[in-house]
Amino acid sequence: MNLYNFMNEIDETILNRGLRYFKDGHVLGTKVLSNGWVEVLVVGHDDYTVSVQLADDGTILKANCACPYRGGPICKHEVAAFYSLSHSFTPKESPLASLLKSLSIETLVAELLKVADENPMIYERLMAYQQPQDQLATFERQLEEMVAKHIQFGHEISGKAVQRFVDDLYELLGQIKEQASVQLKVEMMLLCREECEGVDNQIDDSDAIFSEFLGELHAQLQSLIFATIDYHQDIDEVYSLLMSRLQKNDAWVDFELLDLLSEYGREPRYLQPIIHYIERMVEVVEEVKGSLYKVWYELLAKYQEESLEAFLERHADVPVLTEFRVEQFVSQARYEEAIPLILELESLEENRFDATWKLYRYTIYEKMKDIEAMKKLAYELFVQGNFDYYGKLKKLYGEEFPFIYDSLKLELRQLDKQELYLKMIETEKDQEALLAYVKEDLRYIERFASLLWDTFETEVHHLYEQYIKQELMKVSHRSGYRRICAIFRRYRPFTTDEAYETLIHQLIAMYPRRRALIEELQLLLHELEEESSNQHVEQLSIDIA
Template sequence: MKLSRLEAEIAPVILERGEAYREEGRIQYLEEESPGVYEAEVDGSDDYYIEIHLESTDEVVFTSCDCPFDGPICKHVAAVLLELREELAYAADRRVSEPEPAFGVNLPDALAKLSKEELIDLLLQFSSDMEEVKQRLKLKFQDAGSNSAMGQYQKIIRSSIKKHADGHGFVSYRQVNGAVEGAELVLGKAEEELEAGRLLSAVIISLCVLEEMLELLQACDDSDGTVGNVIEASLEMIEQAAEQPDIGTYVERGALFAKLLEASSFAELDGWSEWRIPLLQAGRALIQTPEERAAWDNQLALLEERERRDSSYSSYWSETAAQLRHDVIRQWDGEEAASSYMQSLLHMSVFRKKAIEQALAKQQWDAAMKLIEEGEITDTKAGYPGLVDKWRKFRYQLYQLTHQIDEQRKLAEEFALSGEYDFYTDLLKLYTEEEWPAVNERILTVLGQPKARSWMEDALYLRLLKEQRDTKRLLAYVRENPSRLAELSSYLLEEHKADVHQLFTEYIEREAMQASNRSAYRRVCDTIRQLVKADGSEKALAIVVKLRMMYPKRSAFLDELRQVKLS
């Protein structure tokens, strides 16, 4: 069977189901384990293990899948074959596009020996034969300020997109990297303009990239965030232009400000409001006149209203917009006006945080405590435990600054019991050597209670047990959480070797009973290998023999067991 003829050699219904599995992302992994031998795992009604052997990049000589389908090719194998064909084609394209190494040739010296006419002929030939060279040369010599420049940039960007799109104009996940190559080339031109101090053209080019990538985002699978990364790179370029040290004296500053305000209204940004923020931030840095301040204020208010009407209106947008307005008020109206504005927005956590920090810096302890307590009460009622913790940590900071030791101890212990190691170490410093053992024992006892621990509490409890070599509690923990046995066995072997081996045996037998596919069988065998490492070769041999006798009809399991080295 040939990869290039899958459509002719696999039943259409099977191929269609395989393509659906592939498009749904059900292929968990696909790797070349040895030359020509590929292994994969596909998520179906269970996890199925697939093996494929290729004699060449096109000839399939062996396929297998441990699913119950009894036909020649199942949908799981079909999905992997389709994926493999695309991966190999992509790799071949990359090899073709990479230049061959010039063995024995010093390229700079060789080029230096050519005449001007020969160099021109060489470049023209390369630009004729290779589209990327042609695009790079056009970008190099394009006058960024010319009327035709923008059309040229769009053409380069769209050419890459079209090249990697399917017949319906959609760019699949694996083609996205190629589709953005043109945008990345154009963004390089924007960087050249920025470095040359031509800020307006740098921004205009970056905005061109931004618009084109926002359109691409609607017609591609950007699961890896490749297109989003290019968008963010273009926004970063714009911010760098606006933050230049001498921007206030830049002759085209006003035009730049107007261009950014206009861009913040791009219809393509609807649904991507977080990308409007950098444009507004860059515009804020350029404000120099009352008229510009008023225009910026009006634009922010307009966008706020638009976002508020959006069902996905978020606290991120409202808080960020308020921070931008606060910065403008402080710049134009002074600290008193900015402080008054901040006090009106204490319901926003970012402004309550600023107000608390200012009160602490000015040693206004009562004012700081009032802000903290109000935050704790408000956010407890609202059901925001993360914010409540933030205000309680400010309370702890206040206790530190005012040397309230008893209050520090009480609050630090509460944080430690919620899994925060830094507060545990703080607590240690707040007690004498004589007092500490009793406190430590109390913490370990509470953390070790048989209850549902959060992941932070669990992580802290384990960390303390390992640091203090508390093997008795560690053994009890492993009995409760046998899946952690392999990870923790090294801490227990010296004092509890027999218990460790027994726990391994029980855990392996239980997992083997529940295993039903090759992936699960592999996990069982990996645990057997951990038992061997834990000085349990004899126990491992005994359990392998027992498993072979218990499951003589599980051929995939027996195959995995044969690969376990018992010494």
Template sequence: MNIPLQEFEQYIDETILNRGYKYFKKGLVAEPELMAHGEYEAIVEGTEDYTVRIRIENDTITEHSCTCPYDMGPVCKHVAAVIFELQQNELSLVKKAKKSSTTAKTVAKRKTIAEQVDEILEHLTSDDMKEILRGQCDRDRKFRQLFLAGYAHLVMPETKALYVKQVKAILKSSSDRHGFIDYSGARAVGIAIDEYIQTAGKHLEKANYKSAMLIAFAVMEEMTGALQYADDSNGDVGGSIYSAIEILYSVANAQVSEKLRVELLNYCLTAYSKGLYKGWDWHFTMLDLASKLVNNTSEAKQIHQLLDSIKSSGKSWDWDYTNAQQIRALLIRRTEGEEKATQYLEQNLSNAEFRKEIIEKAISAKDYRKAMALAEEGIKLNSKESPGLLDYWCDYLLQIAQLQNDRVNILKYARIQLISANRDKKPYFDILKKHIEPHQWEATLKMIIQDILSKNRWNGKPLVAMIYIWEENWNELLQIVKSDISLNTLDTYEKYLVKDFSDEISDMYQKAVLEYLEKNVSRDHYQIACRYIRRMIKMGAREKADYVVQMLRKLYPQRRALMEELKKV
């Protein structure tokens, strides 16, 4: 999420913003260090000391991270605190710059940490460097692990065991005495392994494919095992596995030696055959990766034999069998050619991905009759057991109708999709409006809206509301809002209505806030309610806002937190 530095308060949750401001005011933010141009790092004192990194480009925060375990939103209080600090520093610098310009003096350019390090390195001797590195490796285990991962290949035969040992050390350092890794420990493991993966990425850039591959093997195996004894609710452990898999795909796509290609292929086949990752998504990834590495029929035969053991369960959605089919299609295309692959797809059209591909081939060849028949057959096959696929088949029929300028079917399928599709509705609305005569549009739209409300009992109103927005029919939109007065509804539609109906909107806010606090009793809820009261004031409804505050004080005098929040209004 990009955040303008001078308007950051509008982009961060109010609760987080307030907590961050308190940290800033208490002086808990160390002076941010300029790591590189536009990149800042600062330590924030909290339950522990947390490190915040922020990148700023053109007065906009483009990246931010914090080592705290917060995962309830895009920005934590520590990041907010550092933003307050950076904004203060920025304002200070601007003032100094203006003052110096009047006295014809220039402000000295601030060196980044990276520039300072580079300057120091230029003056260090080889012996100095060795002494520093030896000392750092001795004192800091994390640094030692990354150092060995990056350079051990220069002096010793590389083995997977070397990197496995280092990954195990990272896992052990974050586990308790029973061997369990809690939520916070898993976060620490994720950060450490991410740096390890970055080392593998640097090996890729230098064409050290063997090193990158062995690091990825070690991470995949040990982190898969760690999932059994770690709280990975934030996805730090699992995420590192997917990062390692990306490394392996990069190696597979690179111009590697024949020896290395065979080594990676054999690893994939062995891992799959032994069930090294059985029960996880990346079990099948091994076969997919292997299929990208084969270059002869003998190797392809090994994969075909493994695929043959995967039988259909007969269920409408068989993930294993569908995956196996797609891997086999890729393998046939790679080793036997496009014609054979197409034949295989045609023979297995129960696989929705195959049906899509064949329909698209038919459309490209302008064989619309075949494409329509396949799409219509798909509707019959999937209408009961896999209704989610119907959107695809109807979209193909709509596409074909447009290519043939078939107005009847254009209107038919655009209407079906507008009412029923589980995707963006606006394109279908635009198609209908384009192909319906202007003098018939109003009457047709009324019938469409009736259809929507009758067929979509639970989610019809939001779609009808969007239609009124697209049509700029604010009177009808107001009626929709009045039929379901709530803070959520008002928050969604206020911006469209406040210009013409500010009195009605403020009346509804008055009712919605009071009803909201009948059922919600935490400080977070009080802050939300007060935010909407302030919004009423901005709309010019000060008297109504005061009435709400007065009623809340009268109704809930025992709610101390609410009374405190009302004082801020």
């Protein structure tokens, strides 16, 4: 790692924090020591000294900081120091450099030809010194040849063939990274991107290998664009290149390119042409008009916030901007103006089964302290399945709630909101409603027996018996009989030994030909006998004691 490439070796989060420290003037001074050591004073929450040992060529041999950071090998103070040193460091000329400068051009050419002949990597490095246009043409030819090798027109590739194709694409991406010119790198990546888009429909990407490569390509492009902006490397050239590609087609919008270009919006001279492009395209490409308005809004929100209000006012009739107008009104406490817009959003077909905006409207009513509106909406939200609003309803209605409760019971039954109804009456421990429901559907005796037992002991006993008999009529094999016996065991705490045994004998008598059933029921009798015997022994022990 050296002062010219450390940006590629350090975690991106730490790198960005260190760069911000450097740009904000946290590096206060540098002190040169012996043996290549330099001390850099960086001010953060405290004053920290960063010690860096540099080789003559700018290689970072050692670095350490006095700060307490232990989250990784390098801290933001060290990164800030590296940026500072990279601006002031002058490498010393090595003996080899001095020797090469003393040789004639003829001798150097002859020696380089020999070395390049023996080492393909040296050959590639030297060929990189071609003129950019020559290099671009060479790269384009390589790219086309590589694609033609893997994909024939009209034929689809899949599996390992896709993997081989992607491996070659990654190799080309590696070549791009070695280029010195940022502009050239961007042009090559755009060529690669276009070529990939051209064959996308011929690739079976079930394993998402190709998609993963496209994601990496986009990330690399984004990283290059950040570099042009942060370090002003080929910034105008790359911006012009991206804009020309974006404007090449008037019939559709390349949103990925537009996303890349939006990073330039931090500078007004770049922002305005992007906005003019969007303004023109919203009138041309109807099917993506909504998406373009969103990008337009996001650009202004990020880089030109002062013009947002006028923008939203001017485009008040654009549906996709409605949610942004809501945000604006709410942030300004203009709740009365926000409510109609929220209702408008709720009415959209895509929000028909989505309660998000209704939930948001409730929070607005809370801010407004509009109790009547809160009551009405909480009722509606609860009936639609949002049980969290049941507690809010009880609190809002207070002493009047019993009347609302009766209304809810009636409405939920009419709407067939079974689970919501059950959850409500279970929460209220409404035994009469629970008992009535179990009588309608015996399956629920298992769920509600414990809630009903203290008041309706006899009813629980009879309903459980009916339920067991009902379920037994549905089965005719051993696994089904075992399920019935499992119900019996759950029924056990809600009956007496005598009634339990009587029901078992009753069922044995009812189905004398079902041998498997009788065997399973006899196991229950055996369990009952064992339990009674154990209880008798325990009682004797107590009596003796």
